[in-house]
Amino acid sequence: MVGKVINLFKSVTPNLAAIKMHYYLSVSAVDGIKKDSSDLLYGDAKEKKVVEMFDKIAPRYELLNTILTFGLDKRWRKIGVSLLGLNPGSLVGDVACGTGDILRLLNSRGLVGIGLDPSRGMLVAGHSSSPLVQSTAEHMPLKSESLDGIVTSFALRNFTNLEEFFNEAFRAIKPGGRFMNLDVGEPKSTLIKVGHNLWFNRAVPLIGALFSDKGAYAYLPKSTSYLPAPNTVIKMLEDVGFIQVRYRRFLFGSAQLWHATRPVALN
Numbered sequence: 001m002v003g004k005v006i007n008l009f010k011s012v013t014p015n016l017a018a019i020k021m022h023y024y025l026s027v028s029a030v031d032g033i034k035k036d037s038s039d040l041l042y043g044d045a046k047e048k049k050v051v052e053m054f055d056k057i058a059p060r061y062e063l064l065n066t067i068l069t070f071g072l073d074k075r076w077r078k079i080g081v082s083l084l085g086l087n088p089g090s091l092v093g094d095v096a097c098g099t100g101d102i103l104r105l106l107n108s109r110g111l112v113g114i115g116l117d118p119s120r121g122m123l124v125a126g127h128s129s130s131p132l133v134q135s136t137a138e139h140m141p142l143k144s145e146s147l148d149g150i151v152t153s154f155a156l157r158n159f160t161n162l163e164e165f166f167n168e169a170f171r172a173i174k175p176g177g178r179f180m181n182l183d184v185g186e187p188k189s190t191l192i193k194v195g196h197n198l199w200f201n202r203a204v205p206l207i208g209a210l211f212s213d214k215g216a217y218a219y220l221p222k223s224t225s226y227l228p229a230p231n232t233v234i235k236m237l238e239d240v241g242f243i244q245v246r247y248r249r250f251l252f253g254s255a256q257l258w259h260a261t262r263p264v265a266l267n
């Protein structure tokens, strides 16, 4: 299977190193997106900081996810993978795969997952049997039209250039292929928003500091400022060429999901 997967890669000059029997590939840094928030980083500085942070929290990442979402994160990922509607045997890239939650899910459903993530710590802490590539979302070393689908979960906020990522995803997906992005969201109802903000902005950093890394879990609520509004994401996906872009919210909007299709033929 690894041979088949490696053939998907563009012929860039790869820096391959076998780690835990997986393949990793180093890709250079990317441009930044500008947003009106003074204490957040952008571009290369953001990428460096975010990757270092995930390297640090990797060993306890899944435990904290389960605690902080009461295990709901797993349910949302399952719905996201189901919404892809892909047949067993389909090849799916999990961009920002982290420790491989989605990769294990893909494998359990007979889909063939390939994980991409720039954090070596997250890749090493993972325990899926899928091939892994050390790569950012903005410069994926994948051949054009090589995958049946691309998924990404709880990661968009960490990317440095969303336009580049959406373009890359569109390029790598075959005509007729599918795209899915799952992320945290913010409830609309004022009452629920108060509870959600208390949990996300106060409890999460405290619990994170207790079980893992203080700085990283203080960054988590802040990082939502990087996430564009739902309609902006829809527009961005349409602008790169996706069609049938659909949006869903879970738990009063605490989590949100977009899925889309690459058209069979461009108009």
Ligand SMILES: C[S@@+](CC[C@H](N)C(=O)[O-])C[C@H]1O[C@@H](n2cnc3c(N)ncnc32)[C@H](O)[C@@H]1O
Residues within 6 Å of the ligand: 047, 050, 051, 054, 095, 096, 097, 098, 099, 100, 101, 102, 116, 117, 118, 119, 122, 135, 136, 137, 138, 152, 153, 154, 155, 158, 159, 160
């Ligand atoms: C919150 S974790 C999500 C991991 C996994 N998708 C999940 O659902 O648990 C965010 C991931 O984004 C990765 N990441 C950060 N910057 C990235 C970038 N520019 N391109 C791709 N992945 C990136 C991090 O290394 C980390 O593994």
